Amino acid sequence: MKGLVKNLGLLLILIGVIILIVCAFTGNVNNNTLFMSSGALIVLGLIAYIIINKRITE
Numbered sequence: 001m002k003g004l005v006k007n008l009g010l011l012l013i014l015i016g017v018i019i020l021i022v023c024a025f026t027g028n029v030n031n032n033t034l035f036m037s038s039g040a041l042i043v044l045g046l047i048a049y050i051i052i053n054k055r056i057t058e
Helices: 002-006 008-026 032-055
Strands: none
Touching: 002 008, 002 032, 008 032
């Protein structure tokens, strides 16, 4: 369980990047809602990664 929580930030970043890749390959480049949501996931993932890894020590 601790390993999943420790990697939560990386999972959020990965989900955001996958959304961007899918948008690029499908040609859906005019949808700002998808770009904002993927950008928010990436930023939240970075913040979560930093905060969680400062608090959890193995």
